[in-house]
Amino acid sequence: MIGTENTAVAEALVKEYRRGAETVRALDGVSFEIRHGEMLAIVGPSGAGKSTLLHLLGCMDTPTSGQLTINGRSTSGLADRELTRMRRELVGFVFQHFALLPTLTVAENVALPGLFARRRAQKHADELLERVGLSHRRTHRPHELSGGEMQRVAIARALINSPKLLLADEPTGNLDTASGESILSLFRALNSEGLTVVLVTHNEALAKATNRIITLSDGKLVSDLRRSE
Amino acid sequence: MNPWLSMSIRNAIRRKLRTIVTAAGVAIGTAALCSLIAFERSYQAGIQGELDRLGAQILVAPKGCPYDAASMALHGASWPCYLKQDYLARVKASAGVASAAPVLMNAVYDENSGAQWVYQGVDPEILALKRGWRIKGALPAANDECLLGATSATRLKLNIGDKFPLPGLQAGQTGTVCGVLNTTGDADDTFIFTSIGRAQAIFKRPRQLTHILVRLKDPNMLDNVVADLRGCDAGMDMNVVPLAHVFHTIQDLINSTRILLGCVALIAMLAAGAGVSNAVLMAVSERTSEIGMMRAVGASKTDVFLLIWLETMSLCVLGAAIGIAVSASTAPALERWLRSRLPISPESAFVHLDAAAALLCLALAAVLGTVACLLPAIRAVKLSPVEALRTGANSG
Numbered sequence: 001m002i003g004t005e006n007t008a009v010a011e012a013l014v015k016e017y018r019r020g021a022e023t024v025r026a027l028d029g030v031s032f033e034i035r036h037g038e039m040l041a042i043v044g045p046s047g048a049g050k051s052t053l054l055h056l057l058g059c060m061d062t063p064t065s066g067q068l069t070i071n072g073r074s075t076s077g078l079a080d081r082e083l084t085r086m087r088r089e090l091v092g093f094v095f096q097h098f099a100l101l102p103t104l105t106v107a108e109n110v111a112l113p114g115l116f117a118r119r120r121a122q123k124h125a126d127e128l129l130e131r132v133g134l135s136h137r138r139t140h141r142p143h144e145l146s147g148g149e150m151q152r153v154a155i156a157r158a159l160i161n162s163p164k165l166l167l168a169d170e171p172t173g174n175l176d177t178a179s180g181e182s183i184l185s186l187f188r189a190l191n192s193e194g195l196t197v198v199l200v201t202h203n204e205a206l207a208k209a210t211n212r213i214i215t216l217s218d219g220k221l222v223s224d225l226r227r228s229e
Numbered sequence: 230m231n232p233w234l235s236m237s238i239r240n241a242i243r244r245k246l247r248t249i250v251t252a253a254g255v256a257i258g259t260a261a262l263c264s265l266i267a268f269e270r271s272y273q274a275g276i277q278g279e280l281d282r283l284g285a286q287i288l289v290a291p292k293g294c295p296y297d298a299a300s301m302a303l304h305g306a307s308w309p310c311y312l313k314q315d316y317l318a319r320v321k322a323s324a325g326v327a328s329a330a331p332v333l334m335n336a337v338y339d340e341n342s343g344a345q346w347v348y349q350g351v352d353p354e355i356l357a358l359k360r361g362w363r364i365k366g367a368l369p370a371a372n373d374e375c376l377l378g379a380t381s382a383t384r385l386k387l388n389i390g391d392k393f394p395l396p397g398l399q400a401g402q403t404g405t406v407c408g409v410l411n412t413t414g415d416a417d418d419t420f421i422f423t424s425i426g427r428a429q430a431i432f433k434r435p436r437q438l439t440h441i442l443v444r445l446k447d448p449n450m451l452d453n454v455v456a457d458l459r460g461c462d463a464g465m466d467m468n469v470v471p472l473a474h475v476f477h478t479i480q481d482l483i484n485s486t487r488i489l490l491g492c493v494a495l496i497a498m499l500a501a502g503a504g505v506s507n508a509v510l511m512a513v514s515e516r517t518s519e520i521g522m523m524r525a526v527g528a529s530k531t532d533v534f535l536l537i538w539l540e541t542m543s544l545c546v547l548g549a550a551i552g553i554a555v556s557a558s559t560a561p562a563l564e565r566w567l568r569s570r571l572p573i574s575p576e577s578a579f580v581h582l583d584a585a586a587a588l589l590c591l592a593l594a595a596v597l598g599t600v601a602c603l604l605p606a607i608r609a610v611k612l613s614p615v616e617a618l619r620t621g622a623n624s625g
Contacts, residue, residue, distance in 0.1 A: 060525055061615050084524070088527030095522065101519060116532050
């Protein structure tokens with residue numbers, strides 16, 4: 001199943017957590033693959049395992065059992081150092097609460113992952129800010145921006161290391177409708193340039209705007225619907 | 230500025246009041262440590278230097294406190310009791326004594342100028358001890374001749390050959406400048422030297438001395454000479470003080486001060502370290518979600534540790550710099566306070582902060598910062614990105 005046309009391949013993924021004396025199975029035998037250039041949504045009720053799956057796809061955690069391969073590399077059993085390198089090189093993250101550092105300017109926030117990758121990223125950060133229409137805000141602090149602007153900065157930050165996979169956790173959850181639509185347009189534009197985009201969302205409109213919807217419930221994959229082009 | 234450092238400094242000053250209080254703790258600790266180091270280095274060097282410049286290994290003084298005697302001989306004062314001049318011959322006769330210089334010292338208050346003047350009656354033997362002296366002119370030989378210390382000559386505006394009324398003495402007492410001493414850097418600069426006979430006449434102490442400075446043929450003979458002088462008939466009236474022992478005893482006497490200051494500095498530094506650690510721990514706790522975000526976008530554990538270490542360092546270096554400045558600016562006041570309490574203190578500044586001491590304090594503050602950041606940094610490094618983000622989402 002692991003082919004070069006896939007950005008991610010999940011096979012019988014299981015993720016268990018300890019909560020006190022109890023073991024919680026957050027993902028229970030989930031299998032799917034994400035092709036290069038796909039844009040898909042992961043939906044489901046709270047507690048379905050959406051965020052857990054996103055964390056596994058983002059190399060922030062490893063599965064308890066099963067196999068997850070990102071860009072041809074299995075994440076199972078990888079040391080923290082290797083997972084960090086994969087996050088840095090392969091994945092871009094967009095958070096619901098934007099997660100911008102309040103002490104940094106917009107341009108510095110965008111360049112931050114470049115700093116961790118030991119790259120001079122300021123020029124690229126300026127290009128990305130131009131791309132998301134915020135070059136005039138580059139010296140501003142996050143608290144001076146609207147929610148939509150902050151999320152666009154967060155998207156620019158996620159793109160700074162040229163990732164193969166863009167992961168977004170409820171990217172419009174904190175935005176008004178107009179800003180949400182603007183962010184969706186940005187995701188569509190990035191996807192149309194070949195970037196693989198995975199959205200975790202409760203927002204039906206956002207999910208329907210993607211090409212594929214994976215539905216989770218109680219840690220199981222209950223449906224995987226592809227929209228015909 | 231380096232982006233890592235810039236980010237750390239900006240994080241450190243996010244909570245201004247907390248940063249000020251934490252840096253103040255480091256500043257107090259560093260100031261205490263700096264003052265202790267400044268005192269340690271300068272006091273020992275000052276006392277040792279003065280004893281060396283005295284040129285004697287043994288001080289023979291009237292019975293009484295040997296440390297008072299050493300202090301008076303070093304700095305000049307009116308002595309409360311006197312030695313018979315006849316004892317000089319007995320001291321000179323002791324095997325092992327190379328030179329013995331008699332001195333009659335007295336301090337007088339000049340009502341006109343409000344200054345104190347110290348007169349020392351000396352004889353040519355003094356040159357065998359004060360080998361560092363450089364005299365423009367000559368030692369006093371004739372009855373009215375005076376040798377002036379460099380500072381005295383400047384204050385009195387006198388040159389060789391000038392005749393002048395002896396300051397602080399009754400009208401009619403005059404002297405002629407026969408020589409001026411080059412600057413020595415100790416109390417000799419402020420003295421007025423006459424012949425022994427003239428001093429004895431002025432202060433009405435015929436055939437009396439305040440002390441005798443003794444230089445040995447071989448410093449290893451110190452114990453033998455001291456035993457000999459203490460055991461002789463005149464030994465009952467003489468206080469034979471080995472100056473090396475005085476130095477060590479002074480060190481022992483001020484040990485309690487040093488230990489007290491050391492404890493204050495140590496406690497202050499430990500308290501500052503605990504304060505820094507607590508402040509950074511709070512910062513890490515408040516910024517858990519930010520740490521999670523940084524880990525998610527590619528920060529390694531080393532990057533997180535580095536950021537927290539730099540943040541702690543910026544707090545400690547800021548505090549240490551303030552502490553060093555405080556220590557340097559309060560050094561004169563501390564010195565005045567110590568001078569009034571120590572049994573003996575050198576003429577020169579003895580709470581003197583030099584660049585090496587300041588750098589040492591800065592380095593110690595850096596070590597303190599490194600130790601203080603370990604607990605919060607390890608806690609931050611151990612956070613899994615998922616847990617950190619979840620904590621942030623829940624608190625948000």
